[in-house]
Amino acid sequence: MRFQQALREAFWLGIAAVFLGFVYTASTEKGVFSRSFTERKNDAPGTVSSPAMVSLDQAKTLFDGGDALFIDARHEFDYKLGHIRSAINIPLNSLDTRQDVLSTISKERLIIVYCDGAECNSSIELSAKLSAFGFSNVKIFFGGWREWEAAKFPLERQPQ
Amino acid sequence: MEGVGSREIPFGAATAMKHLLSNNYLSLLTRLFLGTLFVISSIDKVADPGAFADSINNYKLFPPILTTSLATVLGWLELLCGVSLLFGILSRGSSFLVSLMLAVFTLAVFSALVRGLDISCGCFTQDPAADKIGWTKIVQNLSLLGLGLFLFFSDTNKFTVEAYFRNKQLDDVR
Numbered sequence: 001m002r003f004q005q006a007l008r009e010a011f012w013l014g015i016a017a018v019f020l021g022f023v024y025t026a027s028t029e030k031g032v033f034s035r036s037f038t039e040r041k042n043d044a045p046g047t048v049s050s051p052a053m054v055s056l057d058q059a060k061t062l063f064d065g066g067d068a069l070f071i072d073a074r075h076e077f078d079y080k081l082g083h084i085r086s087a088i089n090i091p092l093n094s095l096d097t098r099q100d101v102l103s104t105i106s107k108e109r110l111i112i113v114y115c116d117g118a119e120c121n122s123s124i125e126l127s128a129k130l131s132a133f134g135f136s137n138v139k140i141f142f143g144g145w146r147e148w149e150a151a152k153f154p155l156e157r158q159p160q
Numbered sequence: 161m162e163g164v165g166s167r168e169i170p171f172g173a174a175t176a177m178k179h180l181l182s183n184n185y186l187s188l189l190t191r192l193f194l195g196t197l198f199v200i201s202s203i204d205k206v207a208d209p210g211a212f213a214d215s216i217n218n219y220k221l222f223p224p225i226l227t228t229s230l231a232t233v234l235g236w237l238e239l240l241c242g243v244s245l246l247f248g249i250l251s252r253g254s255s256f257l258v259s260l261m262l263a264v265f266t267l268a269v270f271s272a273l274v275r276g277l278d279i280s281c282g283c284f285t286q287d288p289a290a291d292k293i294g295w296t297k298i299v300q301n302l303s304l305l306g307l308g309l310f311l312f313f314s315d316t317n318k319f320t321v322e323a324y325f326r327n328k329q330l331d332d333v334r
Contacts, residue, residue, distance in 0.1 A: 009253020
């Protein structure tokens with residue numbers, strides 16, 4: 001009885017919230033109806049200009065080639081626990097403070113960005129920002145650290 | 161002997177809980193507190209659903225199209241639940257939803273902490289630099305969840321608009 005009443009009332013509150021939310025946002029052109037959101041959607045990954053994805057095997061081949069620069073987009077703490085050998089760490093949220101590092105990298109250099117794996121989007125966001133900074137050869141290794149570690153490919157761990 | 165003792169304790173606790181759940185003033189106070197809190201927390205979300213969508217995106221739990229829809233609705237749901245609690249209208253449904261939201265928020269913060277995300281909560285303000293998530297946030301949310309569940313299981317509806325109209329109807333019939 002208590003649950004039935006609660007569910008019935010919750011249903012109506014939910015319907016009211018959906019109605020009011022969409023009507024208000026549409027009438028004020030905010031959020032999902034704002035112009036900036038539509039523009040942002042056009043810039044989202046998946047469009048022609050977005051960086052290409054590489055698989056674990058491709059990443060390993062590029063790693064063996066020695067020309068590619070691997071960038072770890074994860075938090076510094078995770079990077080220190082273990083990362084792809086010779087990868088540098090540029091966490092997504094500290095990109096602005098790492099401009100000095102970025103300025104030393106040639107704009108044409110092949111850059112492979114990775115983060116934790118399928119559950120994180122930092123690599124996609126970071127690669128989009130790098131492309132926006134003018135780096136022309138950025139790729140994403142979406143399988144990331146988890147696939148690399150599981151495959152027992154060369155890695156480095158920093159002492160705590 | 162052990163069996164007798166272990167049976168007595170829950171009985172005592174159950175009686176105390178029953179008293180608490182039927183206390184009119186405690187229920188009123190909890191309703192006003194949670195209601196005010198939800199109304200305040202909803203203002204920023206309703207006013208700027210775009211910034212709220214960014215806050216939800218930081219948790220990296222849902223695809224962007226879902227977060228923008230969620231951001232469009234969730235602020236209003238908080239506002240409606242807050243107002244419902246304050247006035248005591250549809251209070252069973254709103255206390256259910258408030259508890260559900262708090263449980264989901266707690267899980268979201270917990271999962272973000274476990275994944276090592278250093279993000280702002282997006283709970284009361286959408287300022288990306290303010291109100292960072294942490295274990296205190298989990299404790300805070302769980303305490304609020306306790307209050308929400310208390311209201312849901314509370315047996316009293318005195319001092320609510322619902323009760324006022326029900327009593328008025330009964331008086332009219334008499």
